[in-house]
Amino acid sequence: MKAYILNTNTEIPPFGDPVSQIPFVHETLAESQDRALRRFGCEPVRVDSADQINDTRYLLLFDKVYISERMLRSFLRELRNAEPGTKVLAVTKSLSTEQPRALQDIVEEISADGDEILLYDVYRVDGTALPDGPAEVVKQTLLREAERLVTPKREGRIRIRRPSVEAGQSQSQAYIEFPLTSSVVMHINSWVHILWLNNLALGIHWVETIRRHSLWLFGVTMRCFPWRNRFKFLRKMVRKGKNCKIHPSAYIEGCILGDNVEVGARASVRFSFIGDNVVISDGSTIANTVVGKDAFIREKTLLVSCVIYPEAVVDNLRMQMSVVGRRATISQWFTFVDAKFEGKIMVDVAGGGRGAIDTNFLGSCAGHEVELVGKNLMHPGRAIPNGYRITMRPDEAIVEVPKGFPERTPLVRDERGSLVPFRRTD
Amino acid sequence: MKVFIYPTGRLVEPFLDPVNRISILDEPLGRQRERILEELGADETSTVTAPVSIGSEPALLIFDHCHMTVRTLKDFVGHGESLAGQSAVLALPRGPVTDFAGPLQDRVVEEVDGHERVLFDAFVVRDLELDPEEEAAALRQRLLAVAERITLEPKVEVRHVRWPPIRGERQGIDLPCSLWGAAHLSHWVHLLWCNRQAIETHLLELAAAEAEEGRRSFLHAGREIERISKRGAPPVYVGDNCRIHPTVLLENVVLGDNVNLDLNSMVRSSVIGDKVNLGISSTILGCVIGANCHSLSDFCIIDSVTLQASTLSNVKLQNSVIGREAFITTAVIFHELGMDGDIQVDVDGQWVDSGRRILGGCVGHRCVLGVRSMFLGGRAVPNGYIVVMKPGEGLTKIPAGLPRHTSLYNESGTLRLLSDYSGPAFAVDGDEQSSKESP
Numbered sequence: 001m002k003a004y005i006l007n008t009n010t011e012i013p014p015f016g017d018p019v020s021q022i023p024f025v026h027e028t029l030a031e032s033q034d035r036a037l038r039r040f041g042c043e044p045v046r047v048d049s050a051d052q053i054n055d056t057r058y059l060l061l062f063d064k065v066y067i068s069e070r071m072l073r074s075f076l077r078e079l080r081n082a083e084p085g086t087k088v089l090a091v092t093k094s095l096s097t098e099q100p101r102a103l104q105d106i107v108e109e110i111s112a113d114g115d116e117i118l119l120y121d122v123y124r125v126d127g128t129a130l131p132d133g134p135a136e137v138v139k140q141t142l143l144r145e146a147e148r149l150v151t152p153k154r155e156g157r158i159r160i161r162r163p164s165v166e167a168g169q170s171q172s173q174a175y176i177e178f179p180l181t182s183s184v185v186m187h188i189n190s191w192v193h194i195l196w197l198n199n200l201a202l203g204i205h206w207v208e209t210i211r212r213h214s215l216w217l218f219g220v221t222m223r224c225f226p227w228r229n230r231f232k233f234l235r236k237m238v239r240k241g242k243n244c245k246i247h248p249s250a251y252i253e254g255c256i257l258g259d260n261v262e263v264g265a266r267a268s269v270r271f272s273f274i275g276d277n278v279v280i281s282d283g284s285t286i287a288n289t290v291v292g293k294d295a296f297i298r299e300k301t302l303l304v305s306c307v308i309y310p311e312a313v314v315d316n317l318r319m320q321m322s323v324v325g326r327r328a329t330i331s332q333w334f335t336f337v338d339a340k341f342e343g344k345i346m347v348d349v350a351g352g353g354r355g356a357i358d359t360n361f362l363g364s365c366a367g368h369e370v371e372l373v374g375k376n377l378m379h380p381g382r383a384i385p386n387g388y389r390i391t392m393r394p395d396e397a398i399v400e401v402p403k404g405f406p407e408r409t410p411l412v413r414d415e416r417g418s419l420v421p422f423r424r425t426d
Numbered sequence: 427m428k429v430f431i432y433p434t435g436r437l438v439e440p441f442l443d444p445v446n447r448i449s450i451l452d453e454p455l456g457r458q459r460e461r462i463l464e465e466l467g468a469d470e471t472s473t474v475t476a477p478v479s480i481g482s483e484p485a486l487l488i489f490d491h492c493h494m495t496v497r498t499l500k501d502f503v504g505h506g507e508s509l510a511g512q513s514a515v516l517a518l519p520r521g522p523v524t525d526f527a528g529p530l531q532d533r534v535v536e537e538v539d540g541h542e543r544v545l546f547d548a549f550v551v552r553d554l555e556l557d558p559e560e561e562a563a564a565l566r567q568r569l570l571a572v573a574e575r576i577t578l579e580p581k582v583e584v585r586h587v588r589w590p591p592i593r594g595e596r597q598g599i600d601l602p603c604s605l606w607g608a609a610h611l612s613h614w615v616h617l618l619w620c621n622r623q624a625i626e627t628h629l630l631e632l633a634a635a636e637a638e639e640g641r642r643s644f645l646h647a648g649r650e651i652e653r654i655s656k657r658g659a660p661p662v663y664v665g666d667n668c669r670i671h672p673t674v675l676l677e678n679v680v681l682g683d684n685v686n687l688d689l690n691s692m693v694r695s696s697v698i699g700d701k702v703n704l705g706i707s708s709t710i711l712g713c714v715i716g717a718n719c720h721s722l723s724d725f726c727i728i729d730s731v732t733l734q735a736s737t738l739s740n741v742k743l744q745n746s747v748i749g750r751e752a753f754i755t756t757a758v759i760f761h762e763l764g765m766d767g768d769i770q771v772d773v774d775g776q777w778v779d780s781g782r783r784i785l786g787g788c789v790g791h792r793c794v795l796g797v798r799s800m801f802l803g804g805r806a807v808p809n810g811y812i813v814v815m816k817p818g819e820g821l822t823k824i825p826a827g828l829p830r831h832t833s834l835y836n837e838s839g840t841l842r843l844l845s846d847y848s849g850p851a852f853a854v855d856g857d858e859q860s861s862k863e864s865p
Contacts, residue, residue, distance in 0.1 A: 249675050249692075266675055266692050266709075279588060283692060283709050283726070296588060300709060300726050300742055313590040315763075317741060329590045331763045332742055342833050371765050375800055389765060397761065397800040398813070403440075407792065407810025412817075413800075422814055 003042035003059035005033060006050065008135040010064045012191060013348040014367040014383040015325055019064040020046075022194050023309060025201045025273045025290055026258065029066055029188065036069045040076055050130035050138050060142070062121035062135055064189065064350075066197055068204050070182040072122075074151045079124050088146035089122035089185065096155050096179035100196035102357040103349050104187040107143060117150055119143065120185045155181030162361065163339070182207035190349045191323050191365040191383060192357060198290045198307045202271050205256065209239070234270075241276065250280075258293060275310065298332070309368070322363030325370060325386065333375040334390070336363040345381040357381070427503065428485040429463050429471040430478065431456070432547075434562040436491055436612055439772070440790040440806040441749055445491045445611050449733055451624050452682075452699040452716045455493055455611065462496050466503060480554045484509050487554075487569075489547035489562060491532075491612055493620055495627050497605035498578060499548075505576045506550030515573040516548040522602035523580050527609045527619035529781025530773060534570065543577055545570065546608045580606030585626075589784050590763060597783055605630050614788040614806055615771060615780055618747050621714045621731045625697055629678055632663055665700065682717065699734065716750070730786065746786030749809065752793045759800040760786035769803040780804060 010019040020030035027035070030046075037044045042059055053060075061067070067075075067089075075089050090109075091097055093116040107119040121139060128145050130138050159175045180203040186193060210217050224233045234253035241259035246252065250263040254271040257263075261274050264282035272286050275293030280286060283300040291297065292310030302318045309326040316330055320338040324330060344356035347365075364378050367386035374392030384390065399417035410422040436445045446456035453461075463471050468486070480487075484506055488494075494502070494516070502516045518524050520535065520542035534545040547562075549569050556565075582604035589597040603626040609616060662676045665683035670676070675692040682700035687693065691708040699717035704710065709726040716732050722739035732738060732748040740754050745762050748754060762769070768779040787801050790809035797820070799813040807813070822839035833844035 265677065265694055282694065282711055296590065298590070299711060299728055311591075315590065327591070329763075329765075331590075331761070333759055333761070373763055373765055374761055375759060391765070392761075392800075397759075397802050398805065399802050401801070401805050401807055401811075403808050405808075405811065408812060410812045410814050412814050419811070419813065 001042050001057070001059060002055055003037045003044050003061065004053050004055075005030075005044055005046045005061050005063050006135055006138065007046065007048045008062050008064050010189070010350045012188065012194065012350055014191070014365060014385045016367075016386060019188050019350070022188055023290070023292060023307065024066060024197060025205060026275050026293065030063070032066065033061065033063075036067060036072050039069055040072060049132060051132050053130065057126045058124075060123040060125050062139070062187075064187055065121050066184065066186045066188060067120075067122055068182055068184045069208060070204075071151065071153065071185050074153065074183060075122065075149070078149050078151050082147075082149055084126055086126050086128045086142065086146040087124045087149040088142060089120045090117040090148040090150045091120065091153060091185060092117055092150060094153070094155060094179070095157055095177055096153075096181045096184060096200070099179060100186055100193060100200070102359075103190050103192065103347070103355045105189060106187060109148065111148060111150060113150075115150070117148060119148065121187065122185065124149075153181065153183035155179050155183065179203070189351075190347055190355075192347050192362065192381075195305075195307055195321060195323050195365075199288060199305055201273065201290065202254075202288060205273070206237075206254070209256070247282075264299070292326075301332075306363070320363050321361060323365040325366050325368035327368060328366045328370040329372065330366060330370075331373040334372040335375075335377050337377055337380055338363040340380045347381045348383045427468060427507065428480075428483070429468045430480070430485060430487045430556065431459070431471065431473045432487060432489045432556065432562065432565065433473060433475070433558060434489055434491050438612065438614060438617070440614065440788060440808045442809065448611055448617055449714075449716065449731075450493060450617075450620055451628055451697050451714055452734070456490065459488070459494075462494075462499055465496070466500055474556050474558050477555065477557045480551055480556065482552050484550050484552050487549040487551050487556070489566070489610075491610050492547045492608065493611055494546070494548060494608045495606055495624075496631060498580075498608050501578050501606075502548060502550075502576060505578075509550050509552070509574070511572075511574045512553060513549055513551040513569055513573040514576045515570060516546045516608060517543045517575045517577040518546070518580060518606065518608060519543050519577060521580075521582065522584050522600040523582050523604050523607050523623075524609075526599070526602055526623050527616055530613050530615060530771070530778070531610045532612055533610050534566075536575075543575065544608075545575070547610060548608070549573060550576075578606060580604050582606070592765065592767075592783070599782075601626065603627075603630060605634065613771070613773060614747050615782075615785065618729075618731055618745065618788075622712060622729060625695060625712065625714065628680060628697060629661060629695075632680065633661060722756075733791070744786050745782075745784055747788040749789055749791035749793060751791060752789050752795075754789065754795050755797050755799075757797045757799075758795045759798075760803055760805070761801070762786040762803045764803060771804040772806060 012019055012022055022029050024032045034044045097118055109117055111117045123142050131141055157177045157179055160178055162174050162176045182204045184200050184204055186197055220236045224236055237254045238252050240257045244257055244261045246263045247265040249265045251268045255269050257274045258276035260277045262279045267280050267284045270287045272289045274291045277294045278291050280297045281299040284297050285302045287304045289303045289306045291308045294311045295308050296313045298315040301314055301316055304320040306319055307323045311327045312324045313329045315332040317332055319336055322336045339361050345362050346354045346356055349355050362380045365383040367384050369387050370384050371389040395415050395417045398413050401419055411419040412422040414420045438445055438448055447454045450458055460471055506514055524544040536543050582602045584600040587599050587601050591597050607623055609620050663680045665681050667683055668681055668685045670687045671689050673690045674687045678695045679693045680697045682698055684701045685698055686703045689706045691704045693710045696710045696713045698715045701718045702715050703720045705721050705723040707724045708721045712729040713727050714731045716734035718735040719732050720737050725738050726742045728744040730746045733750040735750055736748050736752045738754050739756050740758055746760050762784050764783045768781055769785040770777045771780045785803050788806040790807050792810045793807050794812040796814040798815045818838040821836050824841050834841045835844050
């Protein structure tokens with residue numbers, strides 16, 4: 001069966017990249033779609049409009065849809081057992097659909113069984129004539145005619161402690177649940193979806209890796225006998241590429257490393273995907289992060305749940321839940337604030353405008369070739385357009401150090417960035 | 427062979443120390459030179475303070491700002507003893523050995539047969555009248571006019587140090603690992619770069635000395651490291667009475683006597699002086715730490731030099747020089763990354779390119795830098811300065827009786843209700859929240 005992928009002309013701010021080019025681990029969304037479709041015998045064909053489709057029975061995806069192999073397999077299996085006719089992928093609400101749900105243009109319905117279901121832009125078209133026009137018109141037509149095919153999925157969940165942000169809430173109640181599944185489908189409309197999708201990649205990739213390399217997993221499991229220490233097992237759950245240089249004191253667990261990766265002394269890398277030729281310098285800590293190829297992580301950098309595009313340079317002391325664009329450079333004192341305790345965090349979405357997301361914890365996004373230097377704080381949810389360079393105001397740093405003051409005289413920075421004697425005013 | 431040290435009268439800012447007192451690997455340059463010459467069997471070393479006449483026997487004349495490694499000096503003296511002409515000058519072929527600390531150096535570069543060589547102020551002379559009143563530059567010109575060039579052939583291995591790129595272009599520098607090297611010190615940046623180069627040279631010298639003694643250095647060091655840490659790699663040279671926590675990581679390190687390294691510290695490619703005390707989780711990478719220095723917890727310093735008896739507490743200090751008895755608090759920042767090209771430094775009142783895109787700053791002796799002292803890269807703080815935070819930047823007054831669970835902000839050092847904020851709007855366009863948005 002042919003699978004047509006319809007171009008929606010979606011560009012993800014602030015990158016301006018077509019949605020098909022956004023990164024999912026170490027491939028683009030388009031590559032990921034093609035790989036999944038080919039695995040199940042579907043030949044992907046990319047089309048700009050519906051009038052380029054000549055078949056009568058085929059799969060139709062929108063280019064902004066990410067669908068994992070496992071979810072696609074479940075959908076195709078349901079199709080085999082289903083009556084002829086046009087169908088749309090429907091998924092029952094669950095943690096893995098709800099957590100990254102914000103800002104996705106998904107239709108929500110109540111199924112015949114009374115369950116809340118979400119309709120994604122993945123269709124089996126069977127005889128339905130599609131109108132010419134933008135993708136949104138095609139979607140409306142298909143949703144009117146298509147039967148909802150509820151596709152089952154399995155998911156686990158893990159609890160992660162988070163700070164309490166609500167008045168009166170005990171710290172012991174402050175947990176966030178995180179889905180662990182390889183059955184994922186998402187619409188990509190914003191940079192936060194890139195972030196969330198890559199955060200889910202851990203479950204998706206590991207489950208798929210384990211499925212493909214079950215013999216390797218058996219070997220790892222046997223080597224960890226008597227299975228009392230889960231950290232011993234996690235340390236073995238590392239797949240390394242060729243020519244990796246890993247310092248003996250570095251700690252790596254649950255990771256997939258590309259070729260020629262360098263990991264420095266006392267660096268810790270957990271549950272992350274590291275691309276080819278990445279350098280992780282001494283003392284860095286990287287957790288649940290996707291680092292693109294040729295990226296450079298400098299000394300004592302801490303990255304948690306981030307997406308780093310290829311060739312970026314990150315020198316932050318601490319960065320969480322943020323996205324850094326291609327060839328961007330972030331110096332050590334540029335800080336992305338990653339929590340907001342009052343009001344909602346707003347982020348840019350494709351097609352203009354901004355939307356609120358339902359979480360108190362989110363960093364920011366730096367576009368491609370952005371240069372961020374100096375000491376700055378950025379509010380959560382902000383997106384810096386491509387090529388911007390942000391520095392400090394000249395008067396915020398000491399620019400001029402005059403000579404001639406007597407020793408032991410307390411000095412303070414003035415409005416011009418020069419040092420002047422400090423006078424106590426109160 | 428007699429040795430004459432010619433004083434250039436140069437003071438190194440911001441320390442205002444004579445160049446002879448500038449520390450290389452925690453030892454003043456003058457004393458280090460005398461020690462090396464003594465080891466090489468020099469007859470007599472004297473500083474030219476009055477007119478002196480050098481006879482027909484070859485003598486060594488070194489300007490006091492000239493730093494040379496042991497091997498360089500040894501090879502030069504070896505060649506100079508068989509001198510046929512009136513004088514000879516030390517030359518090294520231009521390459522990483524001469525260029526790592528090359529920018530801002532007052533030196534002569536010559537081109538011969540398509541190859542460049544750098545001339546240093548170390549001469550073998552005979553039949554020469556020396557007068558300390560003569561300008562060093564004039565004497566150099568006089569000597570170079572007639573001196574035979576003795577060009578050494580250094581063996582060098584290069585380690586590429588990667589820097590953040592500029593607009594996609596890869597940046598970095600070649601750090602030479604060689605027994606040979608020479609430089610003219612005149613600026614605090616030379617103190618920084620020569621020390622970085624000297625760490626690699628010193629480790630090679632120690633390994634070479636052990637090899638000469640018939641011991642394989644890595645085996646010797648391996649025993650030491652096994653005793654002190656399960657995670658680490660030789661060569662590690664440990665002085666007497668050091669107290670090293672079992673969790674410490676040591677690699678390519680020379681420790682002085684009575685050094686105390688606390689829990690979870692990491693020291694790589696560094697030279698640590700006597701009686702240094704490193705606090706919990708300290709990270710020292712590519713540094714020279716002077717004797718009696720003390721670091722507080724979670725201190726991190728990279729590619730820097732600290733002179734003696736300083737107290738250090740900083741989350742990440744890079745490519746900087748800290749003077750004697752200085753105190754650096756936690757949030758002192760030198761913005762060491764130059765996005766517009768090379769970082770500029772002050773040379774005799776003029777701002778000139780330092781030749782480096784990555785450069786921190788320099789803190790004079792006895793300085794105290796308080797919280798939020800933020801300097802642009804390349805700045806040098808004169809001796810004894812105390813820099814404090816602007817009063818309004820930190821919270822000083824916390825009024826009682828403010829409502830609970832309500833957002834407050836700092837205005838000129840006093841806590842106020844965010845809802846009373848009257849300044850200009852700062853939320854971005856399209857944000858549904860009002861301008862009174864809290865992070």
